[in-house]
Amino acid sequence: ADEPLVLGIETSCDETGVGIVRGHTLLADAVASSVDEHARYGGVVPEVASRAHLEAMVPTIQRALKQAGVSARDLDGIAVTAGPGLAGALLVGVSAAKAYAYALGKPLYGVNHLASHICVDQLEHGALPEPTMALLVSGGHSSLLLAPDITSDVRPLGATIDDAAGEAFDKVARVLGLGFPGGPVIDRYAREGDPEAIAFPRGLSGGRDPIYDFSFSGLKTAVARWVEARRRDGQDVPVADVAASFQEAVVDVLTRKAVRACRDNGVDHLMIGGGVAANSRLRALAEQRCTDAGIRLRVPRPGLCTDNGAMVAALGAEMVARGRAASTLDLPADSSLPV
Numbered sequence: 416a417d418e419p420l421v422l423g424i425e426t427s428c429d430e431t432g433v434g435i436v437r438g439h440t441l442l443a444d445a446v447a448s449s450v451d452e453h454a455r456y457g458g459v460v461p462e463v464a465s466r467a468h469l470e471a472m473v474p475t476i477q478r479a480l481k482q483a484g485v486s487a488r489d490l491d492g493i494a495v496t497a498g499p500g501l502a503g504a505l506l507v508g509v510s511a512a513k514a515y516a517y518a519l520g521k522p523l524y525g526v527n528h529l530a531s532h533i534c535v536d537q538l539e540h541g542a543l544p545e546p547t548m549a550l551l552v553s554g555g556h557s558s559l560l561l562a563p564d565i566t567s568d569v570r571p572l573g574a575t576i577d578d579a580a581g582e583a584f585d586k587v588a589r590v591l592g593l594g595f596p597g598g599p600v601i602d603r604y605a606r607e608g609d610p611e612a613i614a615f616p617r618g619l620s621g622g623r624d625p626i627y628d629f630s631f632s633g634l635k636t637a638v639a640r641w642v643e644a645r646r647r648d649g650q651d652v653p654v655a656d657v658a659a660s661f662q663e664a665v666v667d668v669l670t671r672k673a674v675r676a677c678r679d680n681g682v683d684h685l686m687i688g689g690g691v692a693a694n695s696r697l698r699a700l701a702e703q704r705c706t707d708a709g710i711r712l713r714v715p716r717p718g719l720c721t722d723n724g725a726m727v728a729a730l731g732a733e734m735v736a737r738g739r740a741a742s743t744l745d746l747p748a749d750s751s752l753p754v
């Protein structure tokens with residue numbers, strides 16, 4: 416029981432997440448989401464998110480402590496997402512973490528949101544090998560990251576040059592009138608559709624530079640144009656086929672580039688995280704292509720892929736275990752914090 420007991424707070428977007436871990440063991444994962452409040456706007460409204468975090472923060476911390484059955488006095492540290500994310504939303508979590516750390520006399524650890532999306536897999540599949548290769552796909556990012564050390568050295572190999580993968584799912588869902596967030600609904604419709612019904616473009620997949628970057632804005636526009644043309648001609652829109660064909664275009668490019676990044680860098684495993692990692696077709700195609708390439712795939716369960724506090728606690732625990740320096744109480748919330 417000398418593994419570090421850490422509480423983690425996540426407020427970078429619309430989920431107020433508080434998790435508690437002991438080393439690689441998940442003890443509590445409490446999440447309060449304001450997603451329903453944003454649905455009518457078709458996207459996350461920063462001011463609404465900040466206010467919701469403020470209201471949910473203390474009750475969610477209390478719920479997590481109760482779930483874990485531990486006393487705040489026994490914590491070895493308090494970790495918090497310092498960025499990147501929505502400035503006002505981050506500020507609520509960072510302020511709360513500082514207040515608890517100061518009041519309890521515990522060390523504070525500011526962590527990077529992207530690194531914590533990777534580290535969370537330790538709660539599911541045990542210690543991550545080093546270096547770790549990760550494909551992070553969410554509403555805010557689509558990145559390929561090579562991490563020689565998850566606590567201190569995470570290198571971006573490539574990223575989206577326009578829309579994030581999740582953003583593309585959300586925008587296409589809006590075009591199809593399926594509501595927000597779009598990912599889970601498109602995933603569901605796509606199961607009934609034909610992924611080869613419509614040949615949508617695969618951005619930046621010519622195999623030339625930038626090899627590891629992504630582009631989804633052209634795809635989104637192509638889907639919108641295709642759907643508009645059908646409507647203009649008074650024809651029905653085959654929602655399941657559009658969803659399946661769009662989804663296939665996204666996951667084809669994601670998995671192809673991720674496998675290539677592993678090969679090029681001599682890494683024999685791939686971690687996939689972020690909200691889009693919950694996508695069933697992404698999981699299936701990644702499994703198939705990784706198996707073909709002799710790469711071991713690690714994908715945490717969907718509940719750990721979307722934003723949560725456990726991932727922050729997991730990275731905080733890793734920092735404590737490795738004796739990394741704690742943050743000072745003037746830790747800033749940095750909306751564009753680089754990895």
Ligand code: KG4
Pocket residue numbers: 428552553554555556580581582584585596597598599602689690691692693694695720721722
């Ligand atoms: O990681 P996350 O919870 O929050 C961000 O940091 O963005 O990811 C949310 C994103 C949304 O764009 C949502 O549409 C997408 O993940 N998403 C999915 C699925 N579930 C959530 N995208 C595709 N398929 C899914 N099953």
Ligand code: ZN
Pocket residue numbers: 528532553689690721722
């Ligand atoms: Zn995220």
